[in-house]
Amino acid sequence: MTQAWTAQETEELVRRHAGRPGALLPILNDVQAAFGHVPAACVPIIAEALNLSRAEVHGVVTFYHDLKAGPADRPIVKLCRAEACQARGLERIAPLFEGDVRIEVETVYCLGLCASGPAAMVGDRVFARLDDAGARRLIDEAAG
Amino acid sequence: MFVPGDAAAVAVGADQVAAAAGPGVIRNGSRGMFELEPLLEIETSEGRVGYARLAPGDVADVLRLGDAHPACVGLVEDLPFLKRQTRLTFERCGITDPQSIDDYRAHGGFAGLERALALGPEATVEEVFESGLRGRGGAGFPAGIKWRTAAAAPAEQKYIICNADEGDSGTFADRMVMEGDPFMLIEGMAITGFAVGATYGYIYIRSEYPHAIRSMGRAIETARAHGLLGPDFDIEIRAGAGAYVCGEETSLLESIEGRRGEVRAKPPLPAHVGLFGQPTIINNVLTLSAVPYILANGAKAYADFGMGRSRGTMPIQLAGNIRNGGLFETAFGITLGELVNDIGGGTLSGRPVRAVQVGGPLGAYIPPSMFHLPFDYEAFAAADGLIGHAGIVVFDDSVDMARMARFAMQFCAAESCGKCTPCRIGSVRGMEVLDRIIAGEDVAANIVLVEELCETMKFGSLCALGGFTPYPVLSALRHFPEDFAS
Numbered sequence: 001m002t003q004a005w006t007a008q009e010t011e012e013l014v015r016r017h018a019g020r021p022g023a024l025l026p027i028l029n030d031v032q033a034a035f036g037h038v039p040a041a042c043v044p045i046i047a048e049a050l051n052l053s054r055a056e057v058h059g060v061v062t063f064y065h066d067l068k069a070g071p072a073d074r075p076i077v078k079l080c081r082a083e084a085c086q087a088r089g090l091e092r093i094a095p096l097f098e099g100d101v102r103i104e105v106e107t108v109y110c111l112g113l114c115a116s117g118p119a120a121m122v123g124d125r126v127f128a129r130l131d132d133a134g135a136r137r138l139i140d141e142a143a144g
Numbered sequence: 145m146f147v148p149g150d151a152a153a154v155a156v157g158a159d160q161v162a163a164a165a166g167p168g169v170i171r172n173g174s175r176g177m178f179e180l181e182p183l184l185e186i187e188t189s190e191g192r193v194g195y196a197r198l199a200p201g202d203v204a205d206v207l208r209l210g211d212a213h214p215a216c217v218g219l220v221e222d223l224p225f226l227k228r229q230t231r232l233t234f235e236r237c238g239i240t241d242p243q244s245i246d247d248y249r250a251h252g253g254f255a256g257l258e259r260a261l262a263l264g265p266e267a268t269v270e271e272v273f274e275s276g277l278r279g280r281g282g283a284g285f286p287a288g289i290k291w292r293t294a295a296a297a298p299a300e301q302k303y304i305i306c307n308a309d310e311g312d313s314g315t316f317a318d319r320m321v322m323e324g325d326p327f328m329l330i331e332g333m334a335i336t337g338f339a340v341g342a343t344y345g346y347i348y349i350r351s352e353y354p355h356a357i358r359s360m361g362r363a364i365e366t367a368r369a370h371g372l373l374g375p376d377f378d379i380e381i382r383a384g385a386g387a388y389v390c391g392e393e394t395s396l397l398e399s400i401e402g403r404r405g406e407v408r409a410k411p412p413l414p415a416h417v418g419l420f421g422q423p424t425i426i427n428n429v430l431t432l433s434a435v436p437y438i439l440a441n442g443a444k445a446y447a448d449f450g451m452g453r454s455r456g457t458m459p460i461q462l463a464g465n466i467r468n469g470g471l472f473e474t475a476f477g478i479t480l481g482e483l484v485n486d487i488g489g490g491t492l493s494g495r496p497v498r499a500v501q502v503g504g505p506l507g508a509y510i511p512p513s514m515f516h517l518p519f520d521y522e523a524f525a526a527a528d529g530l531i532g533h534a535g536i537v538v539f540d541d542s543v544d545m546a547r548m549a550r551f552a553m554q555f556c557a558a559e560s561c562g563k564c565t566p567c568r569i570g571s572v573r574g575m576e577v578l579d580r581i582i583a584g585e586d587v588a589a590n591i592v593l594v595e596e597l598c599e600t601m602k603f604g605s606l607c608a609l610g611g612f613t614p615y616p617v618l619s620a621l622r623h624f625p626e627d628f629a630s
């Protein structure tokens with residue numbers, strides 16, 4: 001579960017990477033993991049600590065798919081939509097995910113489960129060989 | 145007893161099967177036969193007996209009935225899919241406990257590093273050069289030449305980077321190494337560092353691989369505790385953040401340095417001016433993982449496998465709509481048809497194979513009429529294709545190739561770093577024109593337009609993302625024109 005944002009916690013996360021060359025992405029990954037997104041208010045704190053401009057930090061936040069500007073209001077299910085999963089029947093089950101308002105479906109390109117697709121990921125948990133029943137089970141579980 | 149801890153096994157319930165089997169279970173790497181997962185193996189006097197596709201509830205019956213259980217596949221080593229392989233890089237994967245450094249050593253681990261230390265740095269570089277090893281990430285650049293360049297570059301600090309941003313659909317060999325035999329990669333990086341004079345290494349692992357990140361992290365801790373990593377050579381893991389383009393080496397450098405993953409123009413080559421401006425070797429997981437074998441057994445032992453200028457073995461990944469999908473390591477030269485039909489067993493759906501995409505989302509679509517093609521860098525290049533990271537994605541006859549061509553442009557648009565115009569804008573325009581073709585608008589003229597656009601992207605893009613997206617598009621147009629006629 002993610003926690004509410006505080007300046008103090010952000011500074012603490014930044015401090016953990018003090019002196020590390022190229023620390024920005026590890027810091028942003030930690031911020032994303034802790035707060036479920038990268039709050040705009042974190043940007044000046046990180047920029048100050050790393051002697052970067054806010055624009056540089058903002059530019060990095062907007063570049064990477066994993067880093068989100070705002071919090072997700074529903075549980076996220078990452079659905080692989082790459083070629084190997086397409087070849088294994090992804091499009092048949094995709095509507096089940098897209099049509100369910102309890103979850104937010106995020107497209108990922110490849111989970112490395114290409115001989116066992118269709119595949120999806122919730123948090124760090126991976127799921128493969130998804131058929132209709134498996135997809136429904138996964139969605140129910142993710143929706144809590 | 146063994147139940148794989150590999151993500152592809154875990155994704156189909158291996159954790160639950162392992163829990164049902166009790167506390168003595170070793171979480172090995174996967175054997176790479178994913179249709180059989182979760183595969184429980186039981187050590188017997190004849191060898192390891194496998195039980196395939198188990199549910200947690202089956203385990204008690206398996207233990208009671210033994211090889212009389214219907215899930216029994218017999219001796220795992222005797223399964224044809226494994227027997228037909230030449231496993232050099234994947235020699236240990238699935239056999240050892242990936243997190244046991246003693247197990248690694250007992251199965252030939254660290255013999256390469258010991259020999260490298262005895263040979264000295266220069267002879268180590270030459271050994272790799274002589275082996276003919278080429279970059280396994282996709283470009284196929286000779287590793288020995290890259291190493292010579294970095295070794296000769298004078299610098300206070302040099303770096304080794306392992307590119308583990310395995311983003312190509314249809315590939316999972318890097319992930320299997322990191323989860324199934326992580327000490328091999330550590331040994332490969334340590335040898336590389338010794339050979340070129342680098343004291344620090346990074347492994348850049350994509351965030352979609354949390355199991356690999358954990359497995360590598362634990363193995364690095366263990367190696368440090370055993371004094372194998374330390375002040376002379378240490379390794380740090382960097383997790384990606386969901387950007388396909390960061391698998392491109394200069395974009396990866398930008399990402400580690402803490403910037404947007406935008407590609408750099410080359411030259412300068414990373415071997416001269418790389419990470420933080422220092423000489424840097426960037427090699428793929430499989431390239432670095434081939435190094436311990438080459439050093440332990442000699443360049444010739446490796447180079448004796450293969451054909452033409454493609455020496456050694458390639459861990460080929462059979463994926464998509466295929467009956468026997470998984471990891472198949474073999475010498476270069478095997479034909480595409482053998483791989484897809486004989487070894488792969490055709491499609492999982494049972495319908496005819498219509499197309500295979502070789503080399504990930506930037507690889508060409510190849511029809512069965514070209515299945516005589518040998519798996520070899522030059523043979524594929526001559527056929528307007530590429531081997532890439534050796535993923536083969538099989539499609540049956542229900543595939544619409546016009547939609548796959550459109551998907552290639554869509555993927556490029558989603559993942560473009562935005563630095564160069566042909567890729568950033570060309571991919572979006574390409575998607576739009578293919579939409580018009582699919583809708584049946586002015587088809588002949590729009591096909592000419594797509595072909596011209598592909599020429600521009602091919603020759604005008606800074607890196608392989610924009611430069612190679614034309615491969616799937618043009619190959620779909622050439623080999624499957626009927627899907628583009630309205």
